[in-house]
Amino acid sequence: MQPRTHVTLEDVARAADVSLATASRALNGMRVTPQLRDRVLAAAEQLAYTPNAHARALAGASHRTVGVICHDVSDPYFAAVAGGVMRVAGDKDLLVMLASTFRDPEREIAYVSMLRAERALAILLIGSGFEDPHWERALDAELKPYLENGGRVAVVSRHRSLKVDSVLPENRAGAAAMARALLDLGHRRFAVLAGPPALTTVADRLGGFRDELKKAGVQLAPTDVVEGPFTRDGGYGAMTELIARGLTATCVFALTDVMAIGACAALRDHGLSVPRDVSVAGFDDIPIVRDLTPPLTTVALPLQQLGEKAMELALTENTGRRRRILRMGGEVVVRASTAKLA
Amino acid sequence: MQPRTHVTLEDVARAADVSLATASRALNGMRVTPQLRDRVLAAAEQLAYTPNAHARALAGASHRTVGVICHDVSDPYFAAVAGGVMRVAGDKDLLVMLASTFRDPEREIAYVSMLRAERALAILLIGSGFEDPHWERALDAELKPYLENGGRVAVVSRHRSLKVDSVLPENRAGAAAMARALLDLGHRRFAVLAGPPALTTVADRLGGFRDELKKAGVQLAPTDVVEGPFTRDGGYGAMTELIARGLTATCVFALTDVMAIGACAALRDHGLSVPRDVSVAGFDDIPIVRDLTPPLTTVALPLQQLGEKAMELALTENTGRRRRILRMGGEVVVRASTAKLA
DNA sequence: GCGCTTTCAGTAAGCGCTTTCAGGGTGCTA
DNA sequence: TAGCACCCTGAAAGCGCTTACTGAAAGCGC
Numbered sequence: 217m218q219p220r221t222h223v224t225l226e227d228v229a230r231a232a233d234v235s236l237a238t239a240s241r242a243l244n245g246m247r248v249t250p251q252l253r254d255r256v257l258a259a260a261e262q263l264a265y266t267p268n269a270h271a272r273a274l275a276g277a278s279h280r281t282v283g284v285i286c287h288d289v290s291d292p293y294f295a296a297v298a299g300g301v302m303r304v305a306g307d308k309d310l311l312v313m314l315a316s317t318f319r320d321p322e323r324e325i326a327y328v329s330m331l332r333a334e335r336a337l338a339i340l341l342i343g344s345g346f347e348d349p350h351w352e353r354a355l356d357a358e359l360k361p362y363l364e365n366g367g368r369v370a371v372v373s374r375h376r377s378l379k380v381d382s383v384l385p386e387n388r389a390g391a392a393a394m395a396r397a398l399l400d401l402g403h404r405r406f407a408v409l410a411g412p413p414a415l416t417t418v419a420d421r422l423g424g425f426r427d428e429l430k431k432a433g434v435q436l437a438p439t440d441v442v443e444g445p446f447t448r449d450g451g452y453g454a455m456t457e458l459i460a461r462g463l464t465a466t467c468v469f470a471l472t473d474v475m476a477i478g479a480c481a482a483l484r485d486h487g488l489s490v491p492r493d494v495s496v497a498g499f500d501d502i503p504i505v506r507d508l509t510p511p512l513t514t515v516a517l518p519l520q521q522l523g524e525k526a527m528e529l530a531l532t533e534n535t536g537r538r539r540r541i542l543r544m545g546g547e548v549v550v551r552a553s554t555a556k557l558a
Numbered sequence: 559m560q561p562r563t564h565v566t567l568e569d570v571a572r573a574a575d576v577s578l579a580t581a582s583r584a585l586n587g588m589r590v591t592p593q594l595r596d597r598v599l600a601a602a603e604q605l606a607y608t609p610n611a612h613a614r615a616l617a618g619a620s621h622r623t624v625g626v627i628c629h630d631v632s633d634p635y636f637a638a639v640a641g642g643v644m645r646v647a648g649d650k651d652l653l654v655m656l657a658s659t660f661r662d663p664e665r666e667i668a669y670v671s672m673l674r675a676e677r678a679l680a681i682l683l684i685g686s687g688f689e690d691p692h693w694e695r696a697l698d699a700e701l702k703p704y705l706e707n708g709g710r711v712a713v714v715s716r717h718r719s720l721k722v723d724s725v726l727p728e729n730r731a732g733a734a735a736m737a738r739a740l741l742d743l744g745h746r747r748f749a750v751l752a753g754p755p756a757l758t759t760v761a762d763r764l765g766g767f768r769d770e771l772k773k774a775g776v777q778l779a780p781t782d783v784v785e786g787p788f789t790r791d792g793g794y795g796a797m798t799e800l801i802a803r804g805l806t807a808t809c810v811f812a813l814t815d816v817m818a819i820g821a822c823a824a825l826r827d828h829g830l831s832v833p834r835d836v837s838v839a840g841f842d843d844i845p846i847v848r849d850l851t852p853p854l855t856t857v858a859l860p861l862q863q864l865g866e867k868a869m870e871l872a873l874t875e876n877t878g879r880r881r882r883i884l885r886m887g888g889e890v891v892v893r894a895s896t897a898k899l900a
Numbered sequence: 901g902c903g904c905t906t907t908c909a910g911t912a913a914g915c916g917c918t919t920t921c922a923g924g925g926t927g928c929t930a
Numbered sequence: 931t932a933g934c935a936c937c938c939t940g941a942a943a944g945c946g947c948t949t950a951c952t953g954a955a956a957g958c959g960c
Contacts, residue, residue: 222707224946235910240948249908264703269675270612270621274915279562279612281676289631289656290641290862292846299632299950302658306665311672313623314631314656316644320698322646333611334623357748361606365564420707483851504634507823509851520632566916577940583919591938613916616945 223263231259243248243267273335282330282530283313285324286342290316291447291474293504293519297342297372300523308531310337319412319446321351337543338368338530341521344417345374370530372522374416379539381529383522386546387417390515391424391451391469394497397548398514399432402557403495404437407465409454409475411446421471421499444475451478459486464558466495473514474497475507480508480553491555501549510552517545560736564611565605573601584625585609585755615677623664624872625655627666627682632658633789634844635861639684639714643867650873652679659753661788662892670700675708680710680872684865686759689718695772711874714864721881726865728888729759732857733766733811739855740809742773744899745837748778749807751796751817753788754896763813763841782807786817793820801828808837808899815840815856822850822895833897852894859887 229239232403242248242256250276259265273279274336284301286294298314305312313331317324324341331339339362345352358537359369375385398406408425411418442458444450451470455478458468470476476498480490490496490510498505499518525542532542571581574597584590584598590692601607615621626643630637633863640656647654651845655673659666666683673681687694701711701720711722740748750767753760768778784800785793793812797820800810818840822832832838832852840847843858867884876882 220945223703226946236947237911238909241909243949246910252909265954266671266674266703268614268677268946269672270677271915272675272948274610274616274917274945275613275947275949276915277948280672288641289644290634290637290845291714292632292634292637295632295634299630299658302631303660306658306660311655311669311676312657313653314643315649315654317740318645318648327653329608330611330622332608333614334653335612346841358608361565361608448849472882477849478848485853503632504819504846507790507850509820509826564916568916578917579940579942580917582936586918595937613945614918616915616947617917617919618945740912749934773925802935 219287223265224270225265225267226267227263228256228259231263232256259307265533275402277336278337281311281313281334281336282338282340282521282527283315283327283334283336284340284342285315285317285327285331287319287344287446288316289314292504293472293474293500294342296502296519297523297526300520300525301340301342301527302523303520304524304527304531320348321348325351325354325358328355328362330359334363336367336372338527339367340526340530341374342526343373344415345371346414347416347419348414363536368530368534370526372526381526381534383523383526383529383542383544385517386421386515388424389518390499390548392428392545393546393548394469394499394515395425395432396429397550398469398495398497398554399429401432401467401550401554403467403497403554404434405465405467406440407458407463407466407468407472408435408436408439408441409451409458409479410443410470411450411475413443415446418471425469437458445473446472448474448478448481450474452482453478455479455482456486459483459488463488463494467554468494468496470496470498473502473512474513475502476512476553477505480512491553495554497554506551508553513551513554514549516544516547516549564610565607565691567607567609571600571603572603573605574598589694593803611896614876620679621677622651623653623655623676624680624682625676626682626684626863627659627669627673628788629656629661629686629788630658631656633709634846635814635816635842636684638844638861639865639868642862642867643682643684643869645862646866646869646873648861663688663690667696667700667747668870670697670704674700674709680712680869680873682868683711683716684755684868685715686848687713687764688756689758690756690762692789710876713870714868723868723882725868725871725886726887727859727864727885728831728857729762730766732841732859732890733763733886734770735888735890736811736841736857737767737770737774739892740811740837740839740868741771741776743809743837743892743896744808745747746776747807747809748776748782749805749810750778751781751793751800751801751810751812751821752783752785753792753813753817754762755785757788760813765813768861788814788817788822790816790820793817794824796798797821798828801825805836806832807818809896810838812840815842816856817831818854818856818895819847819850822854833895837896839896841878848893850895855893855896857887885886 418479444454505512786796840856847854
């Protein structure tokens with residue numbers, strides 16, 4: 217950004233033949249004689265002036281930027297949540313800085329640090345945290361000074377680490393409800409496609425599911441749980457492994473819809489029909505799954521709202537001392553991917 | 559951000575008992591005696607110091623931020639392209655500011671202005687432009703001063719307006735290729751699900767398709783083209799309308815995969831089978847469509863690469879005077895959603 | 901008509917950092 | 931040992947803007 221130097225407020229002031237202060241005030245809509253104001257505005261327009269947001273932020277005017285950190289925008293889950301965040305941010309005239317960590321804890325911390333440097337007025341962390349004390353401490357170390365200096369933080373889908381406002385999907389309860397729904401359909405032999413055990417979401421959903429089965433006297437053996445990345449290909453791979461082992465389950469519960477989609481593909485590729493041969497259920501209710509054939513049974517989360525609420529929490533003053541926690545969603549939507557067993 | 563005032567470089571310098579200059583140099587890895595450097599680093603660590611990116615940018619250090627403006631992150635098309643952008647940005651240690659315009663031209667311009675104010679080192683515009691002279695002029699007015707001051711701009715999927723580096727999906731050629739492929743399958747009666755006519759992408763894809771059909775002696779009547787928003791529901795609505803009118807086509811070409819997905823849902827809801835009753839084809843090859851039942855025939859675009867290339871174009875010096883144009887993708891992928899007619 | 905408040909423009913002091921410039925050691929050479 | 935070249939460090943000048951604070955002019959009541 218070297219070439220020609222920028223048009224500055226000083227240029228505008230000179231062109232309008234007023235002082236810096238007056239120009240600044242005119243541009244910011246403070247009380248100024250209409251005549252002067254018009255002159256300033258005209259000069260600014262004519263010079264294609266854009267105030268330097270950095271100078272402005274530095275000089276004390278709060279600047280309108282919020283940061284959002286998620287695992288991967290191209291995952292429909294995060295895309296939907298981010299969509300909600302942006303809706304609210306757009307309404308409030310905020311610029312959103314969106315970063316993808318690609319599930320690298322290091323990178324997450326680096327991004328928080330960058331956003332801190334940007335003096336973002338809020339930071340939103342979207343998506344499961346990692347069960348890693350070292351990471352937790354490092355994140356805390358970044359966030360604490362940020363909060364102490366008036367930064368706002370809200371998180372979606374993580375609870376352990378931080379004392380900040382949170383929007384929590386009903387992971388445990390939702391998975392439990394799913395277990396009940398599947399039991400009601402007559403299933404007794406299950407397999408689970410799980411994600412990386414370091415993600416808190418995995419622990420919650422798996423735990424909820426397993427515990428509820430146990431209540432009904434159904435055991436989930438360790439071999440019934442296959443791990444894979446939280447991606448379509450992860451689901452495909454996990455399902456393939458399950459098939460290779462000799463599939464005995466009548467119903468497969470994937471911990472995310474994206475994995476469920478991969479699982480369905482794997483089943484199809486092996487000549488197995490859903491739900492005739494195997495039932496499949498997912499979690500999240502990302503928009504696409506209702507349009508699959510068969511449409512996917514899943515635990516519905518109001519994804520867009522998750523993002524909206526988080527943004528609102530972060531933006532609204534927290535007068536009480538306590539962190540606010542919103543639990544959302546968790547209703548089972550039974551669709552055609554799960555069969556009723558006789 | 560009032561409460562406690564931030565830890566500044568001055569605090570660090572004082573704690574380390576060195577001058578501001580030395581502290582700055584130590585933190586930025588310039589030549590400083592190891593002993594002093596360590597003292598500074600320790601002090602910074604201890605105080606949880608984060609440099610103020612604004613002050614830094616203002617003082618002249620280039621700041622590592624790029625802006626991306628797209629229509630809607632929660633659309634899988636943009637999510638995938640944005641994913642590519644972020645991959646490259648992540649590698650180069652850049653922060654990405656991502657904005658969604660929700661297809662509002664005003665908002666697009668507002669965002670460019672904000673990014674200009676942020677002194678983003680590059681701005682990427684992703685997604686079809688609008689065929690609207692007023693908007694074009696306004697956008698130009700924002701972008702020109704930005705470019706003149708050394709800002710970099712690259713666009714994906716729009717060509718008319720600006721003299722900037724572009725990555726162009728092969729919209730025309732791809733649609734033409736699709737026409738040929740469908741003709742080869744034996745289809746002769748078509749319908750098209752189009753998007754808002756103000757989008758250049760619509761004109762290109764529709765034009766390419768129509769012209770190629772004409773070459774084969776197949777006419778596309780105005781009533782064969784139904785418009786709707788570029789969304790799943792838009793596709794659903796358009797298809798429903800087509801059905802209501804009495805569907806005569808043997809094959810429906812949706813101008814985007816997302817619309818095609820909606821169209822398939824509409825067909826299903828009306829008891830029509832794809833591809834037995836009607837063939838459906840889309841455009842884009844968003845990741846999900848290979849996992850649909852039936853998998854969607856479509857024109858493949860390397861979405862992630864689109865984003866990567868755009869980012870690279872913007873970041874790499876353009877020595878030649880001319881804008882660089884990359885044409886990408888456009889190969890037809892025939893899958894099971896289109897039937898071969900006897 | 902005089903002294904008061906009120907209004908509005910201008911002056912100047914930073915915001916937190918980078919970077920130029922100058923000064924003072926240090927190690928060589930002659 | 932004097933002289934020179936280096937290498938570091940520190941002092942200070944901004945970067946472009948906001949915002950007290952100051953001061954002048956105008957409006958008001960008695």
